[in-house]
Amino acid sequence: MRKLIFVVILAFLSQVGFAQAVQDNAVIPISVTLNSILRLNVTSGGNIQFVFNTMAQYNGGIGVSESTTTAFTVSSSRAYHVNIGAEDPNLLGVEYGGDLGLDVIEWVGTATAGNVGAITTAGANPLLNRTANDEFCNSAGATGDNPDSYTIGWSAGQTVSVANNAPDVYVTNVYLSLIPD
Amino acid sequence: MIHFKRKLTKFFTLYFFSCFLFLSIRVGAQPYPDFAELRVIGSSATFFFKTMDQFKNGVTLNDWTTIRIRFKCKDNPNWHLLIWTEFDSIQSIDGTTSIPLSNFSVKITSEPTDTINTTIDYHEELSPSSIKTSLIWGSANVDSLITTVSFKISYTISPNGLGSLPSGTFFFPLRLTLEDAP
Numbered sequence: 152m153r154k155l156i157f158v159v160i161l162a163f164l165s166q167v168g169f170a171q172a173v174q175d176n177a178v179i180p181i182s183v184t185l186n187s188i189l190r191l192n193v194t195s196g197g198n199i200q201f202v203f204n205t206m207a208q209y210n211g212g213i214g215v216s217e218s219t220t221t222a223f224t225v226s227s228s229r230a231y232h233v234n235i236g237a238e239d240p241n242l243l244g245v246e247y248g249g250d251l252g253l254d255v256i257e258w259v260g261t262a263t264a265g266n267v268g269a270i271t272t273a274g275a276n277p278l279l280n281r282t283a284n285d286e287f288c289n290s291a292g293a294t295g296d297n298p299d300s301y302t303i304g305w306s307a308g309q310t311v312s313v314a315n316n317a318p319d320v321y322v323t324n325v326y327l328s329l330i331p332d
Numbered sequence: 333m334i335h336f337k338r339k340l341t342k343f344f345t346l347y348f349f350s351c352f353l354f355l356s357i358r359v360g361a362q363p364y365p366d367f368a369e370l371r372v373i374g375s376s377a378t379f380f381f382k383t384m385d386q387f388k389n390g391v392t393l394n395d396w397t398t399i400r401i402r403f404k405c406k407d408n409p410n411w412h413l414l415i416w417t418e419f420d421s422i423q424s425i426d427g428t429t430s431i432p433l434s435n436f437s438v439k440i441t442s443e444p445t446d447t448i449n450t451t452i453d454y455h456e457e458l459s460p461s462s463i464k465t466s467l468i469w470g471s472a473n474v475d476s477l478i479t480t481v482s483f484k485i486s487y488t489i490s491p492n493g494l495g496s497l498p499s500g501t502f503f504f505p506l507r508l509t510l511e512d513a514p
Contacts, residue, residue: 173405174511175370179377179397183422183431183489183502186382228387229495293387293495332496 188228191329196221201307212309219305224298230332232289236281242321251321253278255311258303265299266290281326369402370510379489390491395441395484401510403472403479410513412469415460419504431502434459435490444483452481460506469513
């Protein structure tokens with residue numbers, strides 16, 4: 152009798168050994184790699200010159216024209232803003248070493264395609280040193296299939312006169328910095 | 333000591349005899365034991381976003397994974413394939429940012445084929461979550477044949493909100509469970 156019970160118990164144990172859950176599992180690792188795209192391309196007006204040689208220009212300044220306009224485009228996979236600023240705190244005289252305040256230069260921003268209406272401050276803005284982090288435009292989202300297009304209309308001597316400064320060639324570099332938000 | 337060895341030998345002899353006996357009975361009564369087998373070909377997926385078009389329109393990995401299901405359960409012919417993840421989002425490697433799971437979707441892109449023409453239904457497109465959700469389900473043949481279903485799935489990451497994220501790699505494990513359905 153004991154042996155019989157023993158065999159029954161073993162038989163039950165053998166059944167447990169065969170029992171299988173009707174289930175199978177798999178894991179598929181999913182990964183996403185984002186490589187941010189930030190491209191700023193100056194398409195025209197990479198070198199702007201204002202030549203003052205008439206009294207009208209000294210008194211009224213030189214306004215925005217096609218020859219004093221910089222065009223650039225932005226492609227960005229992220230929300231972004233563009234800062235504008237001069238490399239130096241003043242325009243530096245090349246020949247005689249004098250300087251001229253940056254505020255004689257002004258710019259007017261225009262969004263021409265894509266992110267229209269994103270210019271931070273409408274109207275004429277004085278050129279500031281780049282350390283001021285002066286914002287030209289901002290975009291709440293990424294650019295579309297086509298890049299966002301902007302123009303900068305430059306003028307000089309209109310709000311702040313260039314009169315009473317030594318004749319010289321005054322220069323500075325202006326940085327356009329595309330910064331992801 | 334010798335007495336103990338004898339008892340041990342007797343125990344194992346009886347155990348293996350019982351196993352053999354019941355294995356024979358099972359094989360005789362049921363040609364295929366109950367089982368569920370999930371085979372995955374294309375067992376990982378990586379999305380690369382590196383062009384503006386991808387950031388604008390998203391990325392799809394077409395027919396990326398082939399899934400083959402084999403199922404047999406004599407007590408319950410219903411089966412389903414569940415998809416789920418224990419992650420609540422697609423998380424960056426450093427854990428600081430994430431992509432919502434709703435950006436990711438799984439789509440069955442080839443008509444599932446079944447070797448014995450049992451009933452099959454499926455969601456065409458599904459985003460996984462922590463709740464196990466049936467991607468495809470069916471009712472197996474109640475006789476001794478094994479249901480075998482094959483299909484391909486595609487993965488898509490939509491671009492919503494990706495523009496506000498920094499560069500980096502994001503990750504989550506997509507889990508599949510094949511089991512008998514209630």
